[in-house]
Amino acid sequence: MSKILRFILSVFMIILSGCSFNNISEKRYNEEYFSYFDTYSVFECYAKNEDEFKIYSDIVKNELEKYHSYFDIYNEYPQLNNIKTVNDNAGIKPVEVNEEILNLIEECQNCYEQTEGAFNIAMGSVLRLWHDERAAAEENPDLAKLPDMDNLKEAAKHISFDNIELDKDNSTVFISDSKESLDLGAIAKGYAAKKTVEKLKEAGVDSALLNLGGNVCVIGKPHDKDKWVIGIENTDEENNIIIADKVYVNDTAVVSSGDYQRFYTVDGKNYHHIIDSKTLMPSEEFKAVTVICKDSCIADMLSTSLFVMPVSDGKKLAEDYGAEAVWYHKNGDIDKTSGYEDYLTD
């Protein structure tokens, strides 16, 4: 064989073997979690081997477990004052809480003002009535009924944020109204995702995806393409979940609020879990609202807020936070913020 040919072949072989290097050195792993925030979570990440991935997935597990306990309103945990502790002491005494809980409640207070009450974590009393009816309906679907409107109105007298007293110096939270309670369900997952992603980055992870029950947060880019591709869900006429859009993102959160997963049926009509503080009923306008925002905590808060306010107000709010959003109306209409379309192409 001529020398030239030998040379060409060697060059080819070197190039070809290079092609597969990327795939061999790091593999994509995933882990699932069933026990946190009453939802299903998936973590995906690249690692050299199973042992390395275990280090990262353990970080995720520990973080989710921690924040689940912080924001739990049903269970107590040893040596921890969580949201349940704060609620149990409503009208009784201030409760000392850790810095993260205190800071998040303060953040929620800002959001309450910014959204003019559309986002309100002090609606525990109202949400509890809906939750109880939904749980009872799950036990016995034939007896499913709506919460009594008089009871809802009575509960709604105790949802003002003015009754939440934060004392930064003493690290305490006090609910001055004994009938009022906190429910951080609309922001807990977003906050947990944000904090978990921060921890993963500290540990050196530069490419990962965390999905907390539809609350998606990504780090960097996948190895085989430039951006993560996240499906935006909506439902079709038969109420099957479809992927309505694909968005291409790096280092961003994509969060949806929808009426189609968590609901119960009374007299043939579906009642979902996102309650409008003005009507005290599930909001009727949208099937799904999705928010794209760097900050997963803000994205989560916004998706709930936008779900219970008119699109025009929502667009302004999204803009204030530098977020993009898409609204799927029940009548089939679609609304988008001006920058949303930029995410639809690679």
Added chain:
Amino acid sequence: MEKRKLIRKIDFWLIFGFVVIALAFYSAYNFFNRSMAVKAELVIDGTTVKEISLSEDKIFNLEQAPNITFEVKNGRIRFKQSDCPDKICVKTGFISKTGQMAVCLPNKASIKIVGYKDDIDSAAG
């Protein structure tokens, strides 16, 4: 003495052979990638217990989750029935796109559509 050629006959066939093999691998890779497109992974308690093609309609149960009935129909899959109280899994309905998921929390069961690399990585919903 024979004049030296740049490429001898044997070299030509060698190169030709390489190209054919490369093409064969390339098409095989593409073919398998595509045929993977309609497949669902059934995960019970963290373990993938079954991978099922969505090309054939069927209704079935799994030994590991006897209280759940799955259904494959027209290239889609769903939780048809479940003994769980909230029925969130059943309410999710049919799914069919890579990256989509349906989940039954109480039974720790999930269905995930897997396949194409160029499809979605995850779904917000």
